[in-house]
Structures are given as structure tokens and as C-alpha cells.
Amino acid sequence: xxxxxxxxxxxxxxxxxxxxxxxxxxxxxxxxxxxxxxxxxxxxxxxxxxxxxxxxxxxxxxxxxxxxxxxxxxxxxxxxxxxxxxxxxxxxxxxxxxxxxxxxxxxxxxxxxxxxxxxxxxxxxxxxxxxxxxxxxxxxxxxxxxxxxxxxxxxxxxxxxxxxxxxxxxxxxxxxxxxxxxxxxxxxxxxxxxxxxxxxxxxxxxxxxxxxxxxxxxxxxxxxxxxxxxxxxxxxxxxxxxxxxxxxxxxxxxxxxxxxxxxxxxxxxxxxxxxxxxxxxxxxxxxxxxxxxxxxxxxxxxxxxxxxxxxxxxxxxxxxxxxxxxxxxxxxxxxxxxxxxxxxxxxxxxxxxxxxxxxxxxxxxxxxxxxxxxxxxxxxxxxxxxxxxxxxxxxxxxxxxxxxxxxxxxxxxxxxxxxxxxxxxxxxxxxxxxxxxxxxxxxxxxxxxxxxxxxxxxxxxxxxxxxxxxxxxxxxxxxxxxxxxxxxxxxxxxxxxxxxxxxxxxxxxxxxxxxxx
Numbered sequence: 001x002x003x004x005x006x007x008x009x010x011x012x013x014x015x016x017x018x019x020x021x022x023x024x025x026x027x028x029x030x031x032x033x034x035x036x037x038x039x040x041x042x043x044x045x046x047x048x049x050x051x052x053x054x055x056x057x058x059x060x061x062x063x064x065x066x067x068x069x070x071x072x073x074x075x076x077x078x079x080x081x082x083x084x085x086x087x088x089x090x091x092x093x094x095x096x097x098x099x100x101x102x103x104x105x106x107x108x109x110x111x112x113x114x115x116x117x118x119x120x121x122x123x124x125x126x127x128x129x130x131x132x133x134x135x136x137x138x139x140x141x142x143x144x145x146x147x148x149x150x151x152x153x154x155x156x157x158x159x160x161x162x163x164x165x166x167x168x169x170x171x172x173x174x175x176x177x178x179x180x181x182x183x184x185x186x187x188x189x190x191x192x193x194x195x196x197x198x199x200x201x202x203x204x205x206x207x208x209x210x211x212x213x214x215x216x217x218x219x220x221x222x223x224x225x226x227x228x229x230x231x232x233x234x235x236x237x238x239x240x241x242x243x244x245x246x247x248x249x250x251x252x253x254x255x256x257x258x259x260x261x262x263x264x265x266x267x268x269x270x271x272x273x274x275x276x277x278x279x280x281x282x283x284x285x286x287x288x289x290x291x292x293x294x295x296x297x298x299x300x301x302x303x304x305x306x307x308x309x310x311x312x313x314x315x316x317x318x319x320x321x322x323x324x325x326x327x328x329x330x331x332x333x334x335x336x337x338x339x340x341x342x343x344x345x346x347x348x349x350x351x352x353x354x355x356x357x358x359x360x361x362x363x364x365x366x367x368x369x370x371x372x373x374x375x376x377x378x379x380x381x382x383x384x385x386x387x388x389x390x391x392x393x394x395x396x397x398x399x400x401x402x403x404x405x406x407x408x409x410x411x412x413x414x415x416x417x418x419x420x421x422x423x424x425x426x427x428x429x430x431x432x433x434x435x436x437x438x439x440x441x442x443x444x445x446x447x448x449x450x451x452x453x454x455x456x457x458x459x460x461x462x463x464x465x466x467x468x469x470x471x472x473x474x475x476x477x478x479x480x481x482x483x484x485x486x487x488x489x490x491x492x493x494x495x496x497x498x499x500x501x502x503x504x505x506x507x508x509x510x511x512x513x514x515x516x517x
Contacts, residue, residue, distance in 0.1 A: 031238030374405020
């Protein structure tokens with residue numbers, strides 16, 4: 001039956017994102033602190049720049065109104081008029097005049113670069129701004145700019161009126177030449193010329209200087225704003241770096257990733273043991289005395305009891321007698337899971353035999369304090385299975401352990417031999433369940449070879465240590481094995497890993513319906 005593709009819910013996706021944030025909190029915090037600190041340092045190193053502001057009133061009107069028959073102004077477009085005045089204020093000729101009035105070696109280009117002119121929306125006001133490193137010079141410069149504009153605009157106005165007067169004078173001369181000096185047209189044009197000359201002699205009231213601000217504002221550096229922007233940028237950068245590091249990290253971090261990679265349901269989640277228990281383990285992959293026997297009421301023991309329950313659900317439709325606990329590499333908790341699962345099954349009232357067939361790195365004998373002959377000696381023809389079995393006292397059921405034995409080291413070639421099946425068959429008749437601890441699958445070919453002699457496989461993956469390529473290789477090996485794949489046990493759990501499963505729990509329906517590779 002093909003495995004259905006896993007589609008994470010929104011809640012699962014959110015939990016996975018929050019898990020990334022928790023794991024990379026130091027990276028995010030470093031960016032959040034460092035970027036604003038750099039922004040603050042750069043701001044403090046900059047020379048201050050101040051901006052002075054002044055205001056001019058520019059009232060829309062036609063300077064030649066009632067003077068000529070040629071109307072060149074759109075009287076209804078006051079907005080266009082204001083924009084035109086702002087454009088006039090940015091001409092090089094005016095900028096040169098402002099520079100001369102300021103002195104100090106300033107040029108018209110400097111004025112244009114360090115200033116801004118903009119009409120104020122919804123009004124007839126035009127704002128002039130000029131920036132300078134000196135607060136007083138910024139204020140004086142803005143006022144000089146505005147006043148020079150008023151003067152310049154008045155000159156343009158008078159020039160326009162002078163041209164209108166000259167045009168009217170030319171038309172009057174034409175009428176005089178034709179002898180129409182006493183005509184009504186002549187008298188009307190003469191009156192217009194008189195009004196134009198009068199208007200030209202008066203100050204231009206359409207453009208007036210209004211005011212200058214009393215204080216120049218600091219436009220650079222804006223330390224508070226830069227630090228705030230640095231804080232926001234630092235947060236975004238920190239999150240980006242966190243998720244980039246997560247993408248480059250090939251370690252499997254969540255149960256969802258395991259489900260996606262293996263196509264198997266999660267049967268349980270084993271928390272990371274406390275420091276005291278970790279200190280009792282020796283070597284890579286070393287397993288201490290089963291916590292189910294040593295501390296049966298603890299959190300770890302409860303995790304294995306839940307695995308026992310879910311394993312019984314998985315056996316409802318397809319019973320199995322021998323189950324091999326497998327992992328991609330050493331150090332993922334395979335041996336610990338096998339020992340505690342066997343103890344949990346025994347405490348549940350079942351007859352259980354635990355066999356150590358990891359002949360490369362045998363550890364079950366040390367975990368139970370056993371020595372002497374074991375399964376390797378039996379396979380080598382040096383003893384009987386019944387003589388090598390050691391009973392471990394367990395309340396409720398029966399637990400017998402078959403350690404690797406004295407011939408284990410270097411005896412991995414025995415796993416491919418026919419005596420393995422001959423040794424396991426009587427054990428399956430002797431017990432309700434035979435739990436086999438085999439070699440890692442990716443590091444050697446002994447594990448897959450051993451799976452030909454068992455009914456089912458239980459996979460162990462340590463979150464935060466197993467790598468994606470190793471899990472992918474494990475999936476290929478599992479697909480080639482004829483044994484039934486029951487599910488996955490996640491080990492090394494420190495907190496919620498962002499998967500869609502509650503701690504140590506999977507529903508029976510999910511366990512029974514999940515596809516197998």
C-alpha cells in the first residue's frame with residue numbers, strides 16, 4: 001500500500017516555524033542587537049545637517065488680464081500654477097542669485113543640491129527648505145531663497161507687463177498711422193496700456209514672502225529613526241539567517257520530516273534523558289539500565305509504555321512475533337529503545353525475549369549487567385540458546401535477555417548465516433514477542449541482512465542528530481526488506497518539535513492505516 005503524501009496543517013507549519021526560531025534564537029538575537037548598534041554608531045559618527053524652512057504665498061492670477069486679447073493662462077488650473085512657480089524656483093538663474101546672497105563660496109549647484117521647493121497641497125503656499133551643517137546658516141539660507149524667489153518672480157511679472165505694454169504701444173501706432181486716433185478701439189487700447197504701466201509700477205501682490213520658521217530641524221543623522229530601522233532590519237536579517245542556517249543544516253529536526261522521509265507513522269517520542277542518566281552511559285550508542293525497570297514512574301518510562309500501547313494497536317490486523325529495532329546510524333537510541341520496549345512489554349504481562357544481534361557494538365549485556373555466552377556463541381556452535389538466556393526479574397510478566405556473548409566482536413558475518421533463523425524460531429515459540437537489537441542499517445549491511453529473519457521492523461530516529469541523507473538511505477534499505485515496517489520512534493526529544501503529533505501519542509487509526517515504504 002503506497003504511503004499518502006503528508007500535507008502539514010497551518011498549525012503544524014506554524015509550530016515548525018516557531019521551533020526554528022527557538023533553535024536559532026541566538027542568531028536572531030545577535031542580529032537584533034548588532035544591526036541597531038551599527039546604525040547608532042554610524043549615526044553618531046555623522047556630522048549633523050539642519051534644515052531651515054520658509055514659506056511664500058503665490059496667488060493664482062493672470063498678469064496680463066484685461067491687457068491683451070491673447071489669454072495664455074488657464075484660470076481654472078491653480079494647481080498647475082503652483083507647480084509652475086515651484087519649477088521657476090528651481091531654475092539655475094535663481095539658484096545663482098541665492099548663492100550670491102549667501103556668500104561663503106556657495107554656488108548655484110550647491111543651492112539646488114541642498115534645497116527643496118514644493119507647493120503645499122490644498123493651499124496657495126510654497127515651502128522652501130535649505131539644508132546646511134550650520135543651524136543658523138540653514139535658517140538664513142531658507143529665508144534668502146524665499147525672498148530671492150519673490151524678487152525674481154516680481155521681475156518676471158514686470159517683464160511680462162512691459163512686453164504687454166510694448167505690444168499695446170505697437171498697435172496704437174498702427175491705428176495712428178491709419179488715422180484712427182479718435183476711434184473707440186484706439187481709446188480702449190490706450191486705457192489698457194495706461195493700466196499695464198500702472199500695474200508694472202506697483203509691487204507684485206501675487207507672490208509674497210510669508211514667514212520663516214524659528215528653529216531649524218535636524219534632518220541628519222536621525223539617530224532614533226535609524227536605530228528603529230536597524231532594529232526592524234536586524235529582526236528580518238536574524239530571521240532570514242535563522243531559516244537559511246536551518247535550510248543548510250542537514251539534520252532532521254521534526255517528526256513531520258521523518259513522516260515525509262520514511263512514510264511511516266510515529267509510534268512514540270522518547271524524551272532526552274537527564275544528565276544523571278546520560279552520565280551512566282558509556283561510549284557511542286551505549287545504553288544504561290532500562291529506565292522502565294530503574295524508574296518505572298518517570299517521564300521516560302511513560303514514553304515507552306505509550307510505545308507499547310501503540311505497538312499493540314499496530315499488531316491488531318497483522319500480528320508479529322519477532323520485531324527488529326533498527327536505526328540508520330549508531331547513537332540514535334536504538335539499543336535503549338529495544339531494551340526499554342522489551343521491559344515495558346514484559347511489565348505489561350507478556351513473555352518477552354530480548355536478543356542482542358548488534359555484533360559490531362553489542363551493548364545489551366552491559367545494560368543488564370550480563371556476561372558470558374550469548375547469541376554469537378550459539379551461532380558459532382559453542383552452546384545452546386536455552387543455556388545463554390538470562391532471566392531478568394520483572395513485575396507482571398517475563399523478560400529473558402540473550403546478550404551478544406564473548407564471540408560477538410568480529411562475528412558480524414554470522415548474521416547472514418542460516419543458524420540465525422534457527423536460533424530465532426525457538427525463541428518466537430518460547431515468548432509472545434522477541435525484540436531484536438540489530439546493527440545500524442546505513443553503516444553496515446548486517447542490519448538489512450538480519451531483517452530477513454524477523455517479522456517486523458521498528459525504526460528509531462534521533463531528532464537533531466540523524467541527517468536527511470542517512471534517513472533517505474534508510475528508506476531505500478527499508479523498501480528492499482521483506483519484513484513489515486511498523487512505525488517510527490523519535491528519540492532525543494527536548495520539547496515539542498513542531499510535528500503534528502502530541503507528545504508520545506499516535507492514534508490507532510493512523511498507526512494501522514499509514515503506508516509503508
